[in-house]
Amino acid sequence: MTDETRPTDGRTPSDLSEPQGRPEFLPANDGWESARTEQLGWNASEQRPQPYGSGWGDPSGRPTGDTAIHSGPDYGPPSAPPPPPPGAAVGMGPGWGPPPPPAEGSPSHGRRGPNTGVLVALGVVIALLASVMGSVGTYLLTRPSASSTDPSYSLGPAPTGDTSRPPESVAGVASRVLPGVVSLEVEGASDAGTGSGFLIKGGYVVTNNHVVALAAQGGDIKIVFNNRKSTTARIVGRDPGSDLAVVKPEETFGTPEITLGNSDQVVVGDPVIAIGSPLGLTGTVTTGIVSSLNRPVVAGEDNDPDPAYISAIQTDAAINPGNSGGPLVNAKGEVVGVNSAIATLSRAISSQSGSIGLGFAIPINQARRVAEEIITTGAAKRVKIGIVLDSRYRGEGVRIATEPTQGRQPVDSDGPAGKAGLKPGDIILELNGLRIQDSTELISLIRSKSPGTKIAIKYKRGTEERMASLTVTAEAEPTPRPS
Incomplete structure (x- = not known):
């Protein structure tokens, strides 16, 4: 304890060696006097009020029962009230004093944020935690639960039945005609192509002229039968004017010949079936009807000096590149036409575009005559x-x-x-x-x-x-x- 009188400039009277409950203050810039003045709200130009009467108060705000109070001289009129504490300060008792200024070299009490390294590390940790939590959440949401499976579940066996079909059905007609339809792979000097054909009496194959034209000058023709056996073939003759040709395979492997019908008996609306190898897909069957008769078609290249003029059977059965030369058959399985061309949206007639439901076949009566003339004379009559x-x-x-x-x-x-x-x-x-x-x-x-x-x-x-x-x-x- 102390009861000595102490100067008022630069020091704070106290009888406690370690004040308790002192609020934090910012360090002084030019001495504690200026800081105290600013904190108390006094005007530096005015007379600073002095404590009177009982002397210094305890800056800790505790009762002064154990502290001797030194009576000093009065520093102002007796009636002058003590200075009020600042509005933002916590009261520490009457006559409280400001805290002492910080000693030189003492650490600053100002708060500082974490440095960049700490922030980066914290961000990495957060990202790792987010990734782990996301993976765990995904697993929990997608893992099979015990309630989502049923070990005893079954759809039952597939139904049994006979695969035979009525002879007049599409499936029945296709089963009879498919064995006589062949696929042609043609290679020329600088180009190659594919097409279709069908076997007629004597082991000959009828097809389109534009299918085998690539091999007319020394190329090769390979014929693939429906049973996937293959052999080479030679051109017997071809007629560009009707877009028909006949080739002779070296072997037929017992393939049955196809039945020819009468195209003069075909009427609009008759059901028809187109069979061939569109885009090399052998044994493809498509169905449709006879859309029109005597449809004039000019087949051939734009600069062809001898194009084919066809009075064709029009059908909506899908015909695509590779179908050329294949048969168009009626509901009895008889060939009524030779698939030859399709129409495109540009109104051009070509065998090199996709089907839009406008296919054209050469009437079999014309193909029959041309094939007979080619086989017997090597050429067709014009x-x-x-x-x-x-x-x-x-x-x-x-x-x-x-x-x-x-x-x-x-x-x-x-x-x-x-x-x-x-x-x-x-x-x-x-x-x-x-x-x-x-x-x-x-x-x-x-x-x-x-x-x-x-x-x-x-x-x-x-x-x-x-x-x-x-x-x-x-x-x-x-x-x-x-x-």
Whole structure:
């Protein structure tokens, strides 16, 4: 304990060696006097009030029962009240004093945040914890629980039954026709392709000319049968004008020949089945109906000097590249057409585009005649009526040219048309009662006929319509196209 009087400048009177309960203060900048002035809210220009009466108070705010109070001189009028404590301070008793200034070299009491290294370490720890917790959560959510499985669960055995189908069903027809359908793999000098075909009497295979044309100049043909056995083949003959060809495989492995039907008995709406190897997928079966008859189709490249003119059977059965040369059969399993071309959205006819439900097949009656002629003579006969058409005409029907074209007269006087009385400038309106729309349709219809077939033609001369009957003939000598 102490009861001595102490100066008031720079020190705080106290009789406690270790004050208790002292609040924290910021360190002084220029001495504790200025800090005390600012903390107490006094104006430095005013007279600082002094304690009076009983002397110094205990800065700890504790009762002063055990502390001697030194009576000192009065520093102000007796009636002057003691200075009020600051608003933000905690009262420490009457006459409390400010804390002593910090000693030089003492550590600062200001709070500092964690350094960068601590923050980085903390972030890594948090990320690791988040990753672990996420993995654990995922496992807990996705792990099979005991309640999600049923060891006794069963869907039961598959039903049993007979795989045979009625002969008139699609499956029944396909089972009979598929063995006679083959796939052709053709390699030329610089290109290759695939197609389809079907076996006819004598071990010959009927297909499209554009399928085997790559091998016409020394290429190779490989035929794969439905039983996956294969052999090489040679070209017997081909007819670009009808897009038909016949090849002869070295071996048939006992494959049955296919049955040919009568395309003249086909009507619109008849169900049909297309079988072939689209995109190399052998033994593909698609179904549809006969969408139209006598559809004029020109098959071949744009610069082909001798394109194929086909009066085709139109079908919506899917026909794709690779189907070419395959059979189109009726509900009896008889071949009624040879799949040859498809239409594209650009209105071009090509065998190199996907199906949009517009497929075209060569009538089997025409294919039968061409195949017989190729096998017997090596080439097919080109039928004609002996006229040259006016390609510039855009009116109704088709007009016979009025002037010679490339050395040919508009009407061959010794040909079927000349003998029937047709003359240059006549306009052909109908053939066998079918209204003619353009020259492509007329050429396709005439080429689909066999030599010696009689046809009826309605034509217009001036303003008068007339009828003529004529018999189509073949060119004097067909041009052989052997392999």
